[in-house]
Amino acid sequence: MKNPPSFPGGVSVSRRAVYDWPADDGAGRAGSGTPHLHTVSSEGYVVVAGEGTVQTLGQDGYAEHRLFPGKVVWFSPGVVHRLVNDGGLEIVVVMSDAGLPEAGDAVLTFPQDLLEDPERYEEAARLPDQSPELTDDPRVAAAARRRRDLALAGYAQLRERVDAEGGAGLAELHAAAGLLVAGRVPEWRAVVRAGAERSTAGTVAALGELAHGGVGHLSDATVAARAAHAGPPRYGMCGRLTTWAL
Known part of the structure; x- marks a missing residue:
């Protein structure tokens, strides 16, 4: 059997049920x-159930984008985003550069003093291993909620800066984020070469063949299927x- 094809575009796909933990600022009914x-990585949302909002901080300042079934929203690297759940919000998430988000390409909006201290940042961002026997591991849930609340504290400060300065208010966060992930770049390059870059190179090569009537790449046609991760x-x-x- 031939090797299975890579997923189109070297992207990742997940389904997300947005947290129903209330926030101190009262955002979201749920x-x-x-x-x-x-x-x-760029990120896209396809809303499949419920309703809510994604709040964003970008070069155009603060914005809110309503979410409901059938809505699609996407954004580029550097945009701060926060999902707000007004009830039963579930989305299919499409991420570019599959493997990078899992390898650390996400920086939380912790207060600036934590962002500037890699060891304290990693400690605050880390979650305990989830027990495979538990549907809802209370240790992990508590740690994820503490992490969320700490990021919301920094987010509130960040929003004030963006309200006052526009997109320029993100400069300190972007600088700190770059320093936090710089050491991961060699690993990330390997992920991109094996994923998105390989997918693009295959398309370019196929176009080169087709331009001269060649169809050799079609002889490698295969099909793949995957079930969701168990647990x-x-x-x-x-x-x-x-x-x-x-």
């Missing part, structure tokens, strides 16, 4: 997720995640 940004959904940044190994 709760909200953890505000954060990605330094390399309970993981605790992610903004909700419980069901993932696939694509």
